[in-house]
Amino acid sequence: xxxxxxxxxxxxxxxxxxxxxxxxxxxxxxxxxxxxxxxxxxxxxxxxxxxxxxxxxxxxxxxxxxxxxxxxxxxxxxxxxxxxxxxxxxxxxxxxxxxxxxxxxxxxxxxxxxx
Amino acid sequence: xxxxxxxxxxxxxxxxxxxxxxxxxxxxxxxxxxxxxxxxxxxxxxxxxxxxxxxxxxxxxxxxxxxxxxxxxxxxxxxxxxxxxxxxxxxxxxxxxxxxxxxxxxxxxxx
Numbered sequence: 289x290x291x292x293x294x295x296x297x298x299x300x301x302x303x304x305x306x307x308x309x310x311x312x313x314x315x316x317x318x319x320x321x322x323x324x325x326x327x328x329x330x331x332x333x334x335x336x337x338x339x340x341x342x343x344x345x346x347x348x349x350x351x352x353x354x355x356x357x358x359x360x361x362x363x364x365x366x367x368x369x370x371x372x373x374x375x376x377x378x379x380x381x382x383x384x385x386x387x388x389x390x391x392x393x394x395x396x397x398x399x400x401x402x403x
Numbered sequence: 404x405x406x407x408x409x410x411x412x413x414x415x416x417x418x419x420x421x422x423x424x425x426x427x428x429x430x431x432x433x434x435x436x437x438x439x440x441x442x443x444x445x446x447x448x449x450x451x452x453x454x455x456x457x458x459x460x461x462x463x464x465x466x467x468x469x470x471x472x473x474x475x476x477x478x479x480x481x482x483x484x485x486x487x488x489x490x491x492x493x494x495x496x497x498x499x500x501x502x503x504x505x506x507x508x509x510x511x512x513x514x
Binding site: 292330331380384389392 | 407435437439445446447449452490492494499500502505506
């Protein structure tokens with residue numbers, strides 16, 4: 289099993305450009321999450337999904353959109369990138385908890401720089 | 404508002420010098436307290452989940468404990484390969500299994 293994979297690993301954008309980050313998991317997990325990690329701020333939840341076709345806002349959703357068209361994929365979009373979105377982005381997935389533990393499994397991250 | 408605070412921010416130990424990392428949390432209803440290890444340039448790696456006060460879990464040189472307000476990660480006789488950032492996260496009861504993370508303790512173990 290590959291676990292949680294993220295594409296791309298690195299990206300540099302100019303202010304105003306758009307991009308999509310792709311997350312894929314092969315563990316048949318129901319729940320998926322997008323976080324950003326900034327120095328001194330810890331991991332902060334952007335958006336999450338509790339199943340195919342569902343999405344919900346996390347702590348810092350502004351400037352991002354997400355879609356979960358297939359159970360194994362969770363996409364994070366930036367429509368008009370800003371320098372404040374320079375960060376490392378992590379995707380995670382977990383079971384829904386019913387009959388299983390709740391821990392989240394993380395991908396390797398995408399390092400995004402917006403100039 | 405849920406809060407998770409970790410201390411110290413950074414810790415430098417000699418090989419074999421045992422110590423503890425602290426995680427204090429404020430959540431309205433705790434479902435679980437999670438510990439992760441993060442190496443530079445990598446994603447967090449799951450270590451433990453604790454569900455109730457008094458619970459303890461061990462893995463090699465690491466032992467995690469939980470009280471009603473805090474969790475501790477005890478590191479016994481650490482080795483240089485234990486150097487990493489250790490993150491704790493609280494999960495409250497409710498939908499989505501969302502985690503609130505602390506900012507981490509950066510551990511450096513020297514020979």
